[in-house]
Amino acid sequence: MDFFYTRFTIAWTCWLLFANKARWKEMVPVCAFALCLSLISDQIVDWYVIYWEYYGNEPKIIRKLMDDFDVYVIVTYLFIQWLPQKQSYFNMFFYWFAWTALAISIEYIHVKTGHMAHYNGWTFWHSYISDWILFWLFYQYHKILQLEKLAK
Amino acid sequence: MFLIPWLSLFFMKKEEVKHWMPVSMFALVLTIIIHDVGTTLGFWATRESTFPFYQMIPYFFGTMPVLTIWVFKLTYGDFGKYFITNTVLDIGSNFFLLNYFLPNRGILDFSISPFLSLPITFVHTVVIYGYQMWQDDVLFDIKELSLTTYNLR
Numbered sequence: 395m396d397f398f399y400t401r402f403t404i405a406w407t408c409w410l411l412f413a414n415k416a417r418w419k420e421m422v423p424v425c426a427f428a429l430c431l432s433l434i435s436d437q438i439v440d441w442y443v444i445y446w447e448y449y450g451n452e453p454k455i456i457r458k459l460m461d462d463f464d465v466y467v468i469v470t471y472l473f474i475q476w477l478p479q480k481q482s483y484f485n486m487f488f489y490w491f492a493w494t495a496l497a498i499s500i501e502y503i504h505v506k507t508g509h510m511a512h513y514n515g516w517t518f519w520h521s522y523i524s525d526w527i528l529f530w531l532f533y534q535y536h537k538i539l540q541l542e543k544l545a546k
Numbered sequence: 547m548f549l550i551p552w553l554s555l556f557f558m559k560k561e562e563v564k565h566w567m568p569v570s571m572f573a574l575v576l577t578i579i580i581h582d583v584g585t586t587l588g589f590w591a592t593r594e595s596t597f598p599f600y601q602m603i604p605y606f607f608g609t610m611p612v613l614t615i616w617v618f619k620l621t622y623g624d625f626g627k628y629f630i631t632n633t634v635l636d637i638g639s640n641f642f643l644l645n646y647f648l649p650n651r652g653i654l655d656f657s658i659s660p661f662l663s664l665p666i667t668f669v670h671t672v673v674i675y676g677y678q679m680w681q682d683d684v685l686f687d688i689k690e691l692s693l694t695t696y697n698l699r
Contacts, residue, residue, distance in 0.1 A: 419681065423568035430571050433578040434607065455586040459579070539564050544681065 397509045398450045398460050405464035414475050420544040421471045427535045428470040432462055445516040449509050474536050494525040548604035551612035566618045569678045570611040576670055589658040636667040
């Protein structure tokens with residue numbers, strides 16, 4: 395089975411197993427925001443300086459759509475769902491540390507298995523810092539728009 | 547086409563911007579996916595974009611989402627008004643902007659007839675309205691329709 399099909403299956407299995415489906419109305423806007431950032435970053439990265447590229451056997455458009463609709467969506471969903479109740483600096487730092495560690499580990503697997511490559515000076519450190527910023531943006535988007543009101 | 551539309555949101559109340567922002571982001575996601583799929587199928591191709599964007603002109607990241615916010619603010623709750631407003635805008639964008647203005651300036655190749663692209667934008671229009679109704683708890687709870695509509699006005 396191809397790598398990206400497997401990833402897609404694993405990601406949605408995680409959603410089925412761990413996601414609180416009652417909160418999906420609250421989560422969909424944050425996931426759409428994450429998708430926007432992902433799609434916009436694809437636009438920028440495809441400019442004349444390519445920073446990363448995915449490789450697989452699937453047609454490019456299928457790989458791209460699967461890329462957008464599995465890890466980005468599921469990770470954002472679960473990240474917001476499990477935000478600590480008590481949001482102290484320590485709790486939040488630890489929470490971010492755990493999620494960014496997961497995100498960079500997923501990227502590491504992609505690179506080491508040859509399904510992703512970094513170019514033009516992009517490194518894991520750039521990705522890691524971007525992950526901290528992205529999770530902060532998802533958190534702020536959820537907080538500022540008061541999306542918890544949409545929870546049943 | 548990118549920056550100035552966002553500045554227009556200063557004329558809207560902060561709470562309203564917050565309320566309509568999710569549907570605007572949802573519309574943007576659908577637009578980018580439609581654009582990607584259309585590019586792959588050869589319906590259209592961007593010849594010249596603006597840094598840092600590659601395949602998509604800045605219109606998609608500025609005018610389109612901001613216009614979505616304004617149209618929802620001014621017409622949501624009255625689907626007829628919403629659909630007519632969008633039809634006028636969609637005819638303008640499909641027949642003038644995408645089919646004439648941008649191709650004539652070498653920015654975009656538009657290989658599909660605007661009579662075929664127009665239904666795509668109609669579907670987009672209806673889907674994002676449905677999304678907002680669902681977010682506002684109206685779609686699956688018809689009893690609440692009048693109450694929610696009243697509150698929104």
